[in-house]
Amino acid sequence: MALFTKGIPFSKKDTTLSLEVIDTPLPKRVILPMKQYIGEASQPVVTQGATVTTGQLIATAPTTTSLPLHATLSGTIGDITEFMDATGTPTPCLIIEGDDTDTWAATPPNEATVLASLSPAALIERIHAAGLITNQLAPVPLATDLMPIDQPKTHLIDGQRITKKIDTLLITALDKEPFLGVNRYLAGQNNTDLADGITALKIITGASFARFVVDTHYGPYPQINELVAADEAETTTLTAVNGRRFPIGLAIPVIKAALGREVPLPYGHPRDVGVALYDIHTAIAVGHAVNTQLPQVDTLITVGGGALSTTGIVRVRIGTPIREVIDACGGFREEPAKIILGGPMTGMAHYDLDIPITKETEGLFALAHNEIQLSGDYRQCINCGRCVTVCPVNLLPGILSLYCAKDRFDMAEADGLFRCIECGCCDYVCPSRRPMVHLFRHAKRQVMES
């Protein structure tokens, strides 16, 4: 078992999820933002009033950093209005008023393709056409993130040109936080597209090794064990970690725990240490996309929080408004204090229940009043050192927060401000209730804008 000693060990009581999939009916309308990732927005190709079928292309990708957008419901196109997306930015969205029939668009003839015969470029093309994104905290189109082996990426770190070949494909069966459960659920299931997805990813990245990272507290993992055993070349292995220790699910800590490699901070990427990191959800989506060439129309999210009647895993059509998901889960049990898209440690609080669940959403949490604590009047840093104990990237968050609070952003940057991965562990343990992540984000913004 790989050890990870930083971060916060949440208790069993807090993190036991019911990995039950809740059935939800078809939504009445979907709201599709033109941009559900970091990159360029898509361009709509349909007009108001047009009838669309599920899976039909409704927006094209004008540049390499954008993705095509497909209808996730059959119905009529409404206005193009601005809604707040999951990151809090108003984004133009296409609204589809559903017609309850869920008619699918004509699919391409399903020629049985042998995966190994497809070139990496062809595979990336299929992934791009399906509209897939990565699952990191700052998601980008998956096609942009993958590195064709015939074009190694070179970029500068500290003035040096880095060319690194990817040698390991890391597939995590962990979620970003111990409160989310989609990957843990999928890891225990028998997924038809997982093996193909992994093969496709290995072809594209050129990785010779594949490694699964699983949570010791969940299981068993029959399909993963089978995949490990079936590889005669013994290049597929399994690592177990304690999934209750947040933030083991985030990219940088999991690479350190599973492989012992440190991604260069602040501007590094897993490929700088030769790793391609994707979660099981993405791997299955990749397999589905290259096999069937169908676009992604739904996603799995975790719903939770003390204010919801039922909690668990939900399969939702992309674009479903939050309100409909909550109603499908039985509504509120009590008036929630916060509505969060994402997980309770790294997600974003929202105030409008009419905004949609999008591709990058991993969770929907309705936290009750007794589950949250507000910063309010925070005190001075008392140098207790708890934040230093928990920081997964070895910073001194308390001292950094003092610099940021006194507007000494230059000193904060010199002390490692941009190495912060904004996991929130320091904030969680601080006895003075200092809003650390808020201060760091503010400081980063000030430095980047100056």
Added chain:
Amino acid sequence: METHYIVSMSPHLRGTLSIERMMQTVLIGLIPAAVMALYLFGIKSLIIMVLSSATAVSVETVIERLTRQPLTYKDCHAILTGLMLALILPPSVPWWIPVVGAGVAIILGKMVFGGLGNYPFNPPLVAWVVLKLSWPERMSFFIEPHTYTQALTPLMALKEDPSLFYSYAMRDLFLGTIPGALGTVCALAVLIGAAFLLYRGVIRWHIPISFLGGVALCAAILHGINPDIHPPVLFHLLSGGLLLGAFFIAPEPVTSPVTPKGMLLFGFLAGILTMIIRLWGAYPDGTFYAILIMNAATPLFNYLKPKEYGRVNRA
């Protein structure tokens, strides 16, 4: 009716530790020492503790009122400062010593720097040093427990004649039936309180263990060189204000380093300095002076950071 949801930054969950809980835990950890003080030195010790704590809270509240700052007595830091100061005073001091001391601790030790979190030196120790330098005879006047006759503390006796350590039984040092300050005589009471603090996670092992380790190392070397005039390690560990200093005073969060390596060096050097003062300094016990000097160096110890993550090695 409009429903309002709270919109604030992640993380949306927080742990339960607060300054109040930390201070209250330390106060509970001091109860055994306070109770033993009452038993050994009588009602006088209660008067000293009450006067010191009450003065500390009052002075802090008055200053905060005058400077129009929010009142902070609820976080229990002032009352803790007062009690800690009381426990390092001799039991025979007149009533105005703890009052003046608590005032100095709060004003000079804490408020002039801006309150909790901003001060560089340990406030009870600042007050102790001011009292010791201003009224040296009263601060060196110690009494036997129960009989209240004037006597020397073990370390004071050692300054007169180093071989006198033979006349003190370890049991007396452990249970506190020796002359000394209110809270420092009974090692057992301090250790019980320290165990509670460690269990609750309010202090970490780095500073106490390295502090005691530094003292133990020096004492062992010296005792090995000449066992007739240098006491054994256990004598040094149990005498003076060392245990209280190592477990309660030195790990005070504001004035001690934040990094593990920094904490270890801080404690170790404080231990060495304590022994140097005990052997060759003018004062019988060097613990509090050593802690104060190391407090000054805390910002330097904070440079001993954990290994920088993700450093790109220039191959």
